[in-house]
Amino acid sequence: MKILGIESSCDETAAAVVEDGRRVLSNVIASQVEEHKIYGGVVPEIASRRHTEAICTVVKKALADANCTLDEIDAVAVTYAPGLIGALLVGVNYAKGLCYSAKKPLVPVHHLRGHIAANYISDENIKPPFMALVVSGGHSHIINVKSYTDFEIIGRTRDDAAGEAMDKAARTVGLPYPGGVNLDKIAKDGDENKYKFPVPKLADSKYDFSFSGLKTFAVNLVHNASQKGETVKAEDLGASFIKAVTDILASHTMAAAKEYGAKKIVLAGGVSANSRLRRIMEEKCTCEGIELYKPELKYCGDNAAMIAAQGYYEYIKGECETEFHDLSLNAVASKPIDE
Ligand code: KG4
Numbered sequence: 001m002k003i004l005g006i007e008s009s010c011d012e013t014a015a016a017v018v019e020d021g022r023r024v025l026s027n028v029i030a031s032q033v034e035e036h037k038i039y040g041g042v043v044p045e046i047a048s049r050r051h052t053e054a055i056c057t058v059v060k061k062a063l064a065d066a067n068c069t070l071d072e073i074d075a076v077a078v079t080y081a082p083g084l085i086g087a088l089l090v091g092v093n094y095a096k097g098l099c100y101s102a103k104k105p106l107v108p109v110h111h112l113r114g115h116i117a118a119n120y121i122s123d124e125n126i127k128p129p130f131m132a133l134v135v136s137g138g139h140s141h142i143i144n145v146k147s148y149t150d151f152e153i154i155g156r157t158r159d160d161a162a163g164e165a166m167d168k169a170a171r172t173v174g175l176p177y178p179g180g181v182n183l184d185k186i187a188k189d190g191d192e193n194k195y196k197f198p199v200p201k202l203a204d205s206k207y208d209f210s211f212s213g214l215k216t217f218a219v220n221l222v223h224n225a226s227q228k229g230e231t232v233k234a235e236d237l238g239a240s241f242i243k244a245v246t247d248i249l250a251s252h253t254m255a256a257a258k259e260y261g262a263k264k265i266v267l268a269g270g271v272s273a274n275s276r277l278r279r280i281m282e283e284k285c286t287c288e289g290i291e292l293y294k295p296e297l298k299y300c301g302d303n304a305a306m307i308a309a310q311g312y313y314e315y316i317k318g319e320c321e322t323e324f325h326d327l328s329l330n331a332v333a334s335k336p337i338d339e
């Protein structure tokens, strides 16, 4: 069964064809990063316009690369939530148009479910149930994945997402957008024990996160140093900041896995590309006898192969329950993964 996936929730216009939720036949991404870099972050209005310009070409290329026609596609899966509303609308309306004209089922996919599904294309053996750490630019969640379509949120961030915090810390030391990946690069030459960041404690939850205090701590470090005529070495601050964030992510995820008796942990989202997070999770999981799954680096960030992969499982579920989405589907800026 071939699913065409379409993704346009942020600053990547993407389309892909995936067979049976696992085999990637094509994966096309048109990134707008260079344009948003000038502004230090994603400008929503520009993002929507660029999606409109790119989407036809990207979808055509995905079909051509997969060596198939629209006729041979079984369903069209599209990210409908969460994300930038204007950006999401481009993908959703394009997908609706395709489904209407080609008489194909339309499968709405939640973006974070897609990030988790990036693991299905990276490793054919991974199957739910498992505990997932989903860390992106807009979300940080620990999720009990009970089946391909049944999710329970165990922990979430109360303020900044992990990726957002990485991006802000990167900006503090003058690194360009996208900050997280640049911070990761320079941190390799830094001393991660140089600065001791506070460990945020939330009295009412074991698994929730709070990263805004770490960001403020980084900003204050840089300001205080400059007032004394000193400079903070970006590599050291980057390494110490990444240590602080990834230690928290790892300890909460391991604790949740233990409490819920999870035998498998899955990493997902843009921040799952972080080299320290991948390394320490590997170490901790080996110690505890838990299997760790990580998406290939090319599937950590936004892409449509992950949307097509999750779309397959949503399609199967819809087919069983004869519940395909009609063309009244709308984009939704904010929506929990478990609804
Ligand atoms: O999942 P994603 O591509 O987009 C959203 O759905 O938000 O995640 C983007 C986030 C950005 O904040 C980016 O800085 C962060 O993932 N990121 C990283 C790394 N690569 C991307 N953060 C830390 N280390 C990385 N290697």
Ligand code: ZN
Residues within 6 Å of the ligand: 111, 115, 136, 137, 269, 270, 301, 302
């Ligand atoms: Zn994403």
